Amino acid sequence: MSVFSWPQCHPAARVRHMQKEIQVALKRAQLIFTDSEFTRREIAAYFSWPLDRILLTPLAVSADYYPRPVTTIAPVLLRFGLNFASYSLFVGTLDPRKNIDLLLDVYEKIPNALRQRIPLIVVGFEGWNSEKTRARLSAGERAGWARYLNFVDEALLPSLYAGARVFLYPSRYEGFGLPVLEAMASGIPVICSNAASLPEVAGSAGALVPRDDVDTLYNVLIQALDDDSWCAKAKTRGLEQASHFSWDKTAAATLNAYKLAYSITL
Incomplete structure (x- = not known):
């Protein structure tokens, strides 16, 4: 969303390309997956999408990141x-x-x-x-x-x-x-x-x-x-x-989102 909300922080060519591609993708989409509640609500407000069609699938980190002596x-x-x-x-x-x-x-x-x-x-x-x-x-x-x-x-x-x-x-x-x-x-x-x-x-x-x-x-x-x-x-x-973020939670949220997307197509 930064190409819409912070276009001054990107090259003009990237902004034009990404804005065009995102809007084309939205016309085809049934659901949107996004990794933060902030972005979920930003998308809903900017594109007038219903919140129940924008699903939250937060990120997590690799198990390689932990305190080390x-x-x-x-x-x-x-x-x-x-x-x-x-x-x-x-x-x-x-x-x-x-x-x-x-x-x-x-x-x-x-x-x-x-x-x-x-x-x-x-x-x-x-x-x-x-x-x-x-x-x-x-x-x-x-x-x-x-x-x-x-x-x-x-x-x-x-x-x-x-x-x-x-x-x-x-x-x-x-x-x-x-x-x-x-x-x-x-x-x-x-x-x-x-x-x-x-x-x-x-x-x-x-x-x-x-x-x-x-x-x-x-x-x-x-x-x-x-x-x-x-x-x-x-x-x-x-x-x-x-500890509140894990890839297991992300995978479960993503799977549920795909199940919802599949049910919409039936």
């Missing part, structure tokens, strides 16, 4: 020159919708000694219109408080999550927000925006901050970097929240 992830951290619980992590494509520039704004405000001790680590492909963000990351790398790892093999991601001090996800719009769930399942505190579907995924376990609010994000992040008690409580809440 430092001894098991040390080889991966060593490969990237990282120390256990000594970095903030973002995982996602570098593009305007992900709002990585907000993280850079915040990190530029953090006292230098603290940001040198716990740098910002960014993982993900360079996406559309990311040149300025990439240049700012490079400046942070030269200053010693940021690292851009680009694409990281999926097999290594669980260790990168599990080794982080905190996971940061200030996205302006998400249809679900799978990295937030991956981080919570890994036992890592999550700070994310309160935009779109993210409150639904993070629940009360995540520290939700207003979208584009530098000061609030700064204050919450400082607490996460300084306060071990806060982090311990956030980890416990995150693991509990992540």
Whole structure:
């Protein structure tokens, strides 16, 4: 839905193509499956679809995402020159919708000694219109408080999550927000925006901050970097929240949706 609600965050050609294809598909569809209640209601409002024909099939995470002791992830951290619980992590494509520039704004405000001790680590492909963000990351790398790892093999991601001090996800719009769930399942505190579907995924376990609010994000992040008690409580809440999502539940919801679709055709 982001090509409709946030078209400014995509190339114009992609917006035209996706808007056309989605509307063609909707004309043929009997039911719509979607992975968040937020998107379900957004689709209903935008396209005037009845809610009972838009079915919720939430996502889950791989069993590879779970809390790991430092001894098991040390080889991966060593490969990237990282120390256990000594970095903030973002995982996602570098593009305007992900709002990585907000993280850079915040990190530029953090006292230098603290940001040198716990740098910002960014993982993900360079996406559309990311040149300025990439240049700012490079400046942070030269200053010693940021690292851009680009694409990281999926097999290594669980260790990168599990080794982080905190996971940061200030996205302006998400249809679900799978990295937030991956981080919570890994036992890592999550700070994310309160935009779109993210409150639904993070629940009360995540520290939700207003979208584009530098000061609030700064204050919450400082607490996460300084306060071990806060982090311990956030980890416990995150693991509990992540346990509510499973592929078994997703499979059951999807199967029921197909049964309903089949009954409509009879």
